[in-house]
Amino acid sequence: MDPHLLRTFVTVVRRGSFSAAARELGYTQSAVSQHIASLEADLGTVLLFRRPVAPSEAGTRLLEHAGPLLIRLDAARADVMRVAATPNAAITIGASPLAVKPRLSTALADLRRRFPRTHVTVRVLGRQAVLDEVSTGALALGLVDGMAAPSDPLRLPEAAPLTGVVRAAGDDELVAALPLDHPLARRTALRLPDLADARWIDAPEAGLPLAQLRANAEFGGFRPALAYDGTDVAALGALVAGGHGLAVLPRPAAEAAPGVTAVPIAEPRLAHCVEAVHAGALDGPVAGLVKALT
Template identity: 60%
Template sequence: MDPHLLRTFVAVTRLASFSAAARELGYTQSAVSQHIAALESDLGLPLLTRRPVAPTRAGARLLEHAVPLLLRLDAARAELGRMAAAPAGEVTVAASPLAVGPRLLAALPATARVTLRVQPRDAIPAALATGAADLGLVDGLAAPSDPLHLPDTAPLTATPVAEVPLAVHLPAGHPLAHRPGLRLGDLTAARWLDAPAAGLPLDRLRAAHGTYGFRPALRYDGTDLRTLTALAAAGRGLTLLPVTVPPDADALAVPLVEPRLVHRVELLHGGEAAGPAAELAALLTAPDH
């Protein structure tokens, strides 16, 4: 299959419009229609309905393969581009908000130009695959020593960086605030902050506990941790964070004692890191750092 045709198909499907895809890709609408027709002819199946524009069953299945395949092609181009370019003393790090901690800040090289991009955790593998970042730092809930489950967007190497316990942030006047520890099972009916970018997504809590509880009281789409802890202190909902995140002045952080979960941070990179990226990777993953 021609990757140019696949890119057109993915754009049309995502935008649900031939004309919008043409504008985004810089093609004429006629060219986009020809691309889709050529792809359907090659595969011998209709891939899109036209009114409305939506994937057929075959198109939906193709989309599942096309998105990671195109990312892998982008990853190959980005890696070869890095091999062709001489190290310029620069490194770009894409990190999820909860992965930006003391360990990363202490390891940042003083002699290189560093660009730190704080992004939602799900966007980081794609940033590495497309060459937008040299290194990635992702975080998530895990059992002790268990690896994180990452999307299969590109061939990436994952190395553990840190594991720390978790704590529930709640207002100082909350009935549970002065307990020595909390069990996740006791909090399924509580109202929570839904902060998928800044905090730990509620669907991960549901998966860890095997329940449909953890109702969201408020959704926060930002990445600023201080705003998230301030919302918890104001009583807008509970949030679960690593113990390295200090609570707001009007809140307390009570350790999570059951189940046995940790906040895990992993370093991601595609291919072989070089120059400042390799130095930073070595510092981040050194056991005695």
């Protein structure tokens, strides 16, 4: 399959329109139609119904393969370009919101002292976006966070192959973030299963995802009373303080939020950890940054 045709197919399905896909890709609408027709001819089946635009059963199956295939192609291109390129004085790193910790600031200060001419850009992204962009070469280094037993690695979402995953130093205690007037606010510790029926804020990027809480409590519940689709940890703290629901956070993040009390989670024994992920060989400023983080 021609990857250009496959990318056109994915874009048409995502935009739900041949004309919208043409505008995004910089093609004419007739060129987009020809791409889809060529792909259907290659595979010998109808992939898209035209009115309205929707994938056929075969097209739906192709979509399941298309995302990983295109990411792997982008990753291969980026890897070859890294080998061919001359050393760059600019690097971009990505971090999930709760991975932006004082340790990162210290590591960046060390990087600036050792490589004063290197320009660094830090982007705050969702966990999966960090992994995807490291794989495709858009990020030189990624920092992703999650909960795990102190000696266990994170269960990272599947992405294109990563060359290295390294645990960053300094795990944090996990706490239940509660408003000051909550009935459990004066407790010295809490068990995660005992909180399953509480009102929760579903903030999968700014806090620890509810799916991870369910998995680690080995119990149902953890139903959201409010959804927060953002990456601002301070905004999540304000929602907790306002009584809209609970959240699980690393202790430093919870203690930084006004009107919030942090009660340790004693069971199961879990910690908030950060892992540094990269693709390709580590050298120069990126290698120095990983060393400072770990």
